[in-house]
Amino acid sequence: MEGAAIQGDSRDNLIIQKACELVGKFDWIITSPPYYGLRTYLPDQWIRNWFLGGPSVVDYTSEGQLSHNGRDRFIADLRQVWANVGARCRPGATLVIRFGSIGDRLVEDPAQLVSASLEETGWVTTEILHADNAARGRRQADTFHRKRSAPYDEVDVWAKWRP
Template identity: 45%
Template sequence: MTLAYNKENALNAICPYFTMFPLEYPNRVLKKHLKESPVVLDPFCGRGTTLFSARKSGLSAWGIDSSPVAVAIAKAKLASCDIEAPLELAAELISEFEPANLPDTPFFRSAYHPSTLLDICALREGLLRLENETDASSILRAAALGCLHGPLPKHVENAGYFSNQMPRTYASKPDYAVRFWRERNLLAPKVDVLRVLRRKIERLVGLEEASPCSISQVLHGDAQSEELFRSLGTAPSIVITSPPYYGMRTYVQDQWLRNWFLGGTDCIDYSAGPQLDHGGQQVFAASLGKVWKNIATSAESSESLHMYVRFGIIPSAQVDAKKLFKASLVESGVDWRLVSTRSAKSADVGKRQADQMKAESAAAVEFDFHVERA
């Protein structure tokens, strides 16, 4: 059984996310360096698996991501609070807020029962209006994102999600989803939002244990930005990360529904936003090189700097992953020493995604690189 299914790692699974970064990978790396008490950094932190691993190891960790959805989920990995605190906050927001904006599109009318959507929107607007972010609000936000869409239960009282039939890890495109539901006569269930959230949050083993990190150690921004790295409170000495795969441009679009919950539009925004440049291998390597340079600059005061990078290519790109990664190291202008290159085996994306809507994807080829500052 993989670590993902262990009860003590439920917090790491608070919100399913399109990812191929198993907990075993950062755990294995940190075990090697534990005696050094390193400061950990993940500049493409995604849903925060590296941060969760560092937390479990009692280490300080920082995360960066350009996706607001990723940042919201990753913050929860560093949060610590009483189990009841986020649930009490949820009840308070739902009872106090009468939503000003209820999306009225074919998708939302088919995706959620009217009373369920009302509570979701109250929760959404209440969280958006909070003046101060707390550990409890971070947990509530991530839990709500995790419950926002997923498979239908056989019995509504066992619902773990708010929506009509959908994948757990990404949001289907609206037109496709509406056709899918209509062809199968699938109706959105009337679910108790607070009950679903309680089922989710009560499973978060270890949430009440003190965290060595603050939720403020997850930064929303572009890792290519030198200025963003100045916000790191301590110099990193271990980097564990998995950059966006070359040719994969739709991370935010695939999470459009969760992005809506965080304050985005109720339709898909296809603008690229801040991300690595996928316009060609050379510009991609240069973009990634900027990140490696920023890391090295931020870690100038560290005696040593190790980077462990899981890197891959989507099959349709037909690019040499090892050659592209090495080119990014050269582009950084930093003197890196390549310690090892290993195959990470294939990550079968299709099998890791919910198949309720028959989404299919070919396997990506991945490599694990270990480099250190020379």
């Protein structure tokens, strides 16, 4: 089967439509959205992008990124994404969402936040599995930390498309 890579804002229905036109309707959606409060994905990656031909200045805007301005807004943005991809799925399609927490926004169980975002989207949560945490393989990062902090456990939320 042919694949395709598209860069775009997944809250925009046209982006998902474009992907669907290229590869057909989806049976699987496997994703990991930004953890709530982690808003610096793009600035954090700027040096890699620069090596690949990107701009030499750091882009601090958050255009095209999920909003982290409050839990409700964040959930609403995620809900939009789930609805957009669901509309391009075959019946019975599977969605798997890896999600966790960051230290300064540890407001609730990450599984609860994802489950809330799936409500009224046509996706039905079928299973929530513990996915351990990112402690393994962090030796290089640990070298630069004066005080080591334990990463939070992550979850995999599984859902079925049953609109």
